[in-house]
Amino acid sequence: MSWKKLQQDLATACYIASDELAMAVYLAMKQQRPLLLEGAAGVGKTEIARQLSKLRGTNLIRLQCYEGLDANTAIYEWNYQKQLLRVQASSGEAADRLESQIFSEEYLLKRPLLEAITQATAPVLLIDEIDRADEEFEAYLLEVLSEYQVSVPELGTISATSKPLVVLTSNGTRDLSDALRRRCFYSYVGYPDASTELAILNARLPEINQSLAQQIIGFVQALRKEDLEKKPGVAEMLDWAAALSGLGIAKLSDDPVELQATLVCLLKTQADQFSMPREITERLVGKVVE
Amino acid sequence: MKTTQFPATVSGVSERMSGFVAHLRYNGFHTSVAETEATLQALKLVQIEEHRDVRLACKAVCASSQDGFEKFDELFDSYWFNRGRERAGESSIDEHAKNEKRKNQHTPGLDEFQNAEGSGSVDQPDADGSNDGEASQQGEGRLIASKIRNLDKTDFREFVTSESLQQAEKLAYMVAKAIRDRRSRRQRIAKRAARINLRKTIRKSIKYGGAPIELHWQNRPDRPVNIVALLDVSGSMTVYAKVFLSFLKGLIARDTRADAYLFHTKLVRIGDTLRDHDTMRAMNRLSLMAQGFGGGTKIGSNLKQFNDQYAMSCVDGRTVVIIMSDGYDTDPPEVLSEALERLAKRNCKIIWLNPLKGWKDYAPVAQGMAAAMPWLDLFAAANTLDSLAELEPALQRL
Incomplete structure (x- = not known):
């Protein structure tokens, strides 16, 4: 399989990947190294992991990062309640036998990272928004990602039965360490150009009217050039397109009031909504509707 | 299109590739031997005669930040298509031409300043040197003049000595x-501290049948x-x-x-x-x-x-x-x-x-x-x- 084949396969699965992204994914799959994706919100970073798991026919294991995420939540924890029950239920049993029982895999709660390396077929492991986790966690992750093994003091080292395809995403709220960057293949996912975005829209909403689709893309592309706090991503564009076709709008210039109301799909802050009054919307619409 | 001309001293792809990785490093990338190796590995997986494939593969390995991702194509061209070595007028890439031109001027632009490492080992010392002279001259001239004019005001405008800089x-x-040493109100689990974290202590006591043998602590972290x-x-x-x-x-x-x-x-x-x-x-x-x-x-x-x-x-x-x-x-x-x-x-x-x-x-x-x-x-x-x-x-x- 070449990277172009991968790009085509993704396209049939309704994911239009840029050349750079396709190559990075291809190399990550072939060389079993993690893939780091950066970019604005809503450009399809998380989505690619989902599509890859579908494409490979494997599980998607997701670890959502947040401030304060620690090894216990991300890797493993002992199931204390179950252990306690076992101890109480077996009074009189030899202590050492009991001990070896309650510290066995049966009593281990697997959290996403451990789960991902102990599966029979290699899953896709999505570590979402790694920039939200603390730097300590990032350092811990390095070890897991380079060795693909986890050590549990009571059990010993658990090595990977299969190496998962790891996808890390970051929104850039914090600079990631160079050490992490260097262990990964990297791709920056930007806003797509008009033709790519049109292809995405057609792939996702195949029943949409072609002239409306072109107007939508023209409008969204123009809107991104406006001075906004939060530029609408691809996800927002798809929401908006779904809303418009759901409302039965065939042409953007048909009903300015309704159109203005649907802009809630695209503009996600109060300031942005203020900065796009009806006059500006109409001017943009005028440009895309001939 | 011009093609890569290997210098006579270079024996093959690996050497040329390590040269490329070094070229990236001079231009502010964090690349090293590990990247050279990874790039060569990656090249085995693509069609090496397709320069687009090679470009994309190198990009996936070596570009590790948004900045790098955007700069990469230009650097790739300048190395593999010998464009970086041309004189400004002949360069086929506008951006690059501009950079080259600026490099040749005597005052370094702000951009290059940041890329000072990257603007090439040849240009830099020479540009640095010539400008150095100018700078110190200007500084001193002003200093003496202002000292004569007025000595009792110590507004920075008139009075700059190396001591005051220090x-x-x-x-x-x-x-x-x-500004920095401010403590946080939020508490966190800590190795050694004054307060017991009850939640974790009780949770951990379960494995001892409810007796809190292992104590866990919390503290205000320095944030x-x-x-x-x-x-x-x-x-x-x-x-x-x-x-x-x-x-x-x-x-x-x-x-x-x-x-x-x-x-x-x-x-x-x-x-x-x-x-x-x-x-x-x-x-x-x-x-x-x-x-x-x-x-x-x-x-x-x-x-x-x-x-x-x-x-x-x-x-x-x-x-x-x-x-x-x-x-x-x-x-x-x-x-x-x-x-x-x-x-x-x-x-x-x-x-x-x-x-x-x-x-x-x-x-x-x-x-x-x-x-x-x-x-x-x-x-x-x-x-x-x-x-x-x-x-x-x-x-x-x-």
Whole structure:
């Protein structure tokens, strides 16, 4: 399989990947190294992991990062309640036998990272928004990602039965360490150009009217050039397109009031909504509707 | 199209590739032997005769940040298609041509300043040297002249000695310390501390049948406040530039999270340059940048650019943004006011140090300054060393 084949396969699965992204994914799959994706919100970073798991026919294991995420939540924890029950239920049993029982895999709660390396077929492991986790966690992750093994003091080292395809995403709220960057293949996912975005829209909403689709893309592309706090991503564009076709709008210039109301799909802050009054919307619409 | 011409001394792909990785390294990429190896591995998986495949594969391996991702194609072309070695006029890539041209001029542009490492080992020392001379000459001339004119005022404009520069740096370090060492109210689990974390202790006691044998502790962690400084180096501020640069260096030099920017008509990130081990070299480079551009100031649009490009990654609720400027803005005041409002929404503290404020009878009537006032947490004078020293207690109250 070449990277172009991968790009085509993704396209049939309704994911239009840029050349750079396709190559990075291809190399990550072939060389079993993690893939780091950066970019604005809503450009399809998380989505690619989902599509890859579908494409490979494997599980998607997701670890959502947040401030304060620690090894216990991300890797493993002992199931204390179950252990306690076992101890109480077996009074009189030899202590050492009991001990070896309650510290066995049966009593281990697997959290996403451990789960991902102990599966029979290699899953896709999505570590979402790694920039939200603390730097300590990032350092811990390095070890897991380079060795693909986890050590549990009571059990010993658990090595990977299969190496998962790891996808890390970051929104850039914090600079990631160079050490992490260097262990990964990297791709920056930007806003797509008009033709790519049109292809995405057609792939996702195949029943949409072609002239409306072109107007939508023209409008969204123009809107991104406006001075906004939060530029609408691809996800927002798809929401908006779904809303418009759901409302039965065939042409953007048909009903300015309704159109203005649907802009809630695209503009996600109060300031942005203020900065796009009806006059500006109409001017943009005028440009895309001939 | 020109094709790669291997120098006679180069034996094959691997050597040429390690040359490419070194080329990237000179241009600010964090690449090393490991990347060379990974790139060669990756090339086995693609069609090596397709230059597009090779480009994409190298990009996936070597570009490891957004900046790098954007610069990569140009660097790739310059290395593999020999474009970087051409004279400016012949280059087929506009951007590159511009860079090359600027490189050949005597005053280095701000951009290249940041890429100083990258502008090639050949250009740099020579450019550095010639400019060095100019810089120190200018500095001294002004110094002597002002000493003769007036000795009892110690406004930075008239009085710049190396001691006062050192003192400015020291003061800045104190100020930075005052800002940074703030404790958090939130508590976290800690190895050794005064208070027991009941939740975790009880949870862990389950494995001992409910007896709290293992104790777990919690403490207030040190959550340092981050500093981001923006320095105006436009024409009106040139006289203060040296002292402020020393101040800036003191602010951020010992804290890897702190960040600094220069602006006049453009905004340039200089955090890494300031952390240069060689103080004199860093100072010389920076003074050059400050002096090379004595043009107008666009405070508003620079802040806007800062908001768009950098604020997301370096400004949060625990950040103090220090702006050092005299407030003479060539942008309309609304631009500045809007940019500050947006910055303030990130919940940071904004401090404006204005050298003019120390003057007798100064009132912030310059339109830009007046527009900025509502968003500032602290507006302070910064025209003498004493006034910088007075910042420390004010910052502790903030």
